[in-house]
Amino acid sequence: MELTTIWFLLVAVLFTGYFILEGFDFGVGMLLPVLGRDDRERRVLINTIGPVWDGNEVWLITAGGAMFASFPEWYATLFSGFYLPLLLILLALIARGVAFEYRHKRPEASWKRRWDAAIVIGSLLPSVLWGIAFANILRGVPLNAEHEYVGGLFNLLNPYALLGGATTLALFLTHGAVFIALKTTGDIRERAGALAVRLGVGAAVLAVGFLTWTLTIRSSAAAVVLAVGAALALLGGLAAARVRREGWAFTGTAVAIGLAVATLFAALFPNVLPSTLDAAGTLTATNAASTPYTLKIMTWVAVIFTPVVLGYQGWTYWVFRKRIGVANIPQH
DSSP states (O other): OOHHHHHHHHHHHHHHHHHHHHHHHHHHHHTHHHHOOSHHHHHHHHHHHTTTHHHHHHHHHHHHHHHHHHOHHHHHHHHHHTHHHHHHHHHHHHHHHHHHHHGGGOOOHHHHHHHHHHHHHHHHHHHHHHHHHHHHHHHOBOBOTTSOBOOOHHHHOOHHHHHHHHHHHHHHHHHHHHHHHHHBOHHHHHHHHHHHHHHHHHHHHHHHHHHHHHHHHSOOHHHHHHHHHHHHHHHHHHHHHHTTOHHHHHHHHHHHHHHHHHHHHHHHTTEEEOBSSOGGGOEETTTTOOOHHHHHHHHHHHHHHHHHHHHHHHHHHHHTOSOBOGGGSOOO
């Protein structure tokens, strides 16, 4: 297998991991005012992701770094053409991170409400914009023969991309509700489980519609198999959520999101950013890649350090695996 293919797969794996892990904590953030009826319940919800949310964002940083080093032309074109949505995602993530750290600094209800709003908005915007961005990556954007983006903002807000944004939003909400049901006790667990089933129905409809549309734009045998697997995993997760088997439900939604992202990458390959104007402007895994020497060095670095990072993050989830409830939150 060529190194360009290996690094395309690695970038795909990193973004898949990011969407699975950040997906549930985006969902928790968006559901904060829905499932948290008072301050103690909202603190329970925040504490379910408190030990892991910043570690989940490492997957995005690593994916961006891997893309920059292995496919610099893809990185440059993507970050220039998608500048505004990616900037909004960055600002939302900054506001969200600050909110997690500052919410508890003062006891006033108004202070906490403002930071709660920052958590909700900081979770909502990336949930929608990532779907829009990846839908446009697969559909293609106006690139000239020099691989430069020559479109505007409204080129990115096409119906297919907007459906992609709605799909990621619905999937993350469902994933977050299932995670809350998995990690909490008492009334919050019951409300989250019931909400997950209701949200999941809408997410399933949107996901099937989006993946079907995706396969009419670009497709491969692998993409079809992955899309069918994503749909079946989501249905299985919803069935498990309905009978309150939260562990299996979370596995189902996680696998569904992972296979959906894998579907996009499988349909995209060997392109990395198609051009809707001129075939000569299309970026592929070959013409967007770094030199073979660079890819070879990066491969050795990845082989050495990737198991270390995965081991540490797995250990973190194991340490903080227990459920929490209102009884675990002191009154003050």
